Amino acid sequence: MIPNIIKTEMLLYQLGFKGGFVVQIDVSNFHGACSCGRSHEIFVKEILVEENALKKLPEKLSRIYTGAYADISVICDTNTYQAAGEAVEKLLPGCNMIILPAKDLHADNHGVALAEKGLKISPNTKLIIAVGSGTVHDISRYLSKNYGLNFVSVPTAASVDGFVSTVSAMTWNGLKKTMPGVSPELVIADTNIFSKAPYRLTASGISDLLGKYTALTDWEISHMVTGEYICHRVCELEMTALKEVCSCIEDLRGSLEEEKTLKAYERLMYALLLSGIAMQMIGNSRPASGAEHHISHLWEMEVINGPLDAYHGEKVSIGLMIVVHTYHKIKNAIKNGICKVIPYKGMEFEVLQETFGKKELYEGILEENTPDPLALVDSDKLNSQLPSIAGVLDKLPSESELLKLLSAAGCKKEMKEISLEEKLLPITIRLAPYVRNRLTFLRLSKLFKIKNETGD
Ligand SMILES: [Zn+2]
Ligand SMILES: [Zn+2]
Structure with a gap:
């Protein structure tokens, strides 16, 4: 047996x-x-x-x-x-x-x-x-x-x-x-x-796992830029969990009367537990949580939006689509030679005070961001690393591949699906990196200026 x-x-x-x-x-x-x-x-x-x-x-x-x-x-x-x-x-x-x-x-x-x-x-x-x-x-x-x-x-x-x-x-x-x-x-x-x-909960678990695509990308880039500790074998373990869930999505939608559907559920549960074990090995959520999770956390803090009727994973997969879109856009700009590193202007205190301050969370956010993870970044070195960063971003699935996966699994993909207005997208991208003292590529992108693009 x-x-x-x-x-x-x-x-x-x-x-x-x-x-x-x-x-x-x-x-x-x-x-x-x-x-x-x-x-x-x-x-x-x-x-x-x-x-x-x-x-x-x-x-x-x-x-x-x-x-x-x-x-x-x-x-x-x-x-x-x-x-x-x-x-x-x-x-x-x-x-x-x-x-x-x-x-x-x-x-x-x-x-x-x-x-x-x-x-x-x-x-x-x-x-x-x-x-x-x-x-x-x-x-x-x-x-x-x-x-x-x-x-x-x-x-x-x-x-x-x-x-x-x-x-x-x-x-x-x-x-x-x-x-x-x-x-x-x-x-x-x-x-x-x-x-x-309820299947909605299962779909949320799939979403949580698919979020590892950007979580692992963030970890790898942060390691490259700041020398942050990384364990490549733990990354491999997360990738195994990720591949496992991708391969069982179709069977998860089958009838529960069928043996192969039940086995697909077991594979999903194993993949989720493996991801948890990866976190145990590191002692924190670094292998499993990056910019996509920070977006989810920002919305949960309700400083730019009201209460949402959405599960953790649902917010993560919507965050994942936002992050993947942004990362590919920057990657293309790097490849086209129109992305340049600009001097760091420091934290955006005004907008942080305006939003988090409303709920008396400003002090807490400042504390979370001490020390400022961007202060560790050497801009000259970052500039020379842009081609290697584009190489890491190249490993991410394309937006259309991810949309296909999320649709097949019945996962949430767009802000409007959880009653979030599209106009909150720019402020979401701007503020989400501040909810955790963890360097992500989204936070790093505050140091980039893409030609022909206004604002940050
Ligand atoms: Zn999660
Ligand atoms: Zn290790």
Whole structure:
């Protein structure tokens, strides 16, 4: 029988499926010393992705937890309670169920306070199980870290790549922040559960993964320009996840009665988890989040737009299209010799104050941008690197290729699909790089002047 488990103790990660190996990745060389000069650590001990995996929860749990079920708090929302929480409650009789209202639930101060209230009812909690998608996971991993508790993940949708993340993606006092968190020790992903999630969530997971195209481009260019640390093998791992999702898009749209559709869901979930493992290896989201994610974060901060009814991945794929369009445009200008490097004028304090200031986020944005990542860039050197940068940008898929992929997967592609006015595009491109202290090519483009183009 082909093992369907990813185990760090085995130091061998295998992506195995009943229908035969689709992809097999031996990452034994990733754990520990690496050619990038660092030693990578992986915290998740076991990942199970298969049909009826949930039934194995008590057995798998017993390997990492010996306490009473009464000391386990299960965090879910009103939707995921129905999808899987109820089943978990039956499997772990006496556990403390914390059911959050699904409507308007976000990974923010309010969401955390609601879950914390539930934790207080069971003060002896030793372990938290997150049963849900991204939001429930971020709230749970944040609380696990805060209270020093062990953490287990039961994803109910293949909607994000952050299930095994070691940090919590939160909106804290209005600012998008990466806060401390813990990795789950165990992930139980039941195909019968996550394949039945609303397809919109699945499409959001595909979108989140396709965003790696620009995330990896940003990392590579930043490494080239500033010497920022990079691990090429982790990049390869992300590329594998990316290729894996591209090859299963067609099958994901099939009937859930068909074996090949279920296998496609498993491949998507594996790809999402692989991307998460890549982040664990680096210790932050650099391999998985670049300018496309910064656009998504900017819109989530609601400083240029109102509240949006859109999932994380949906904003990421729209951001991806904006970034890919911009990057190809600059690449062509470089090739045509009409892109030149101009002296850095410093941060755009006025527009930052005007927009972020409205929500009292100006100070927070200044703090995030200290030190200014563009201050590290040597403009003469950058000028000489333009041809190599164009070479990196050449590896990006074309806009039409990406549109084809996103359309085939039923993903969001344009701002208007999430009720964002097209006129917000220039300010989005201008402000998004400021939401994170991370150099992206979009931020670097503030140092470029394209001939015949007015403004920045
Ligand atoms: Zn490495
Ligand atoms: Zn993401």
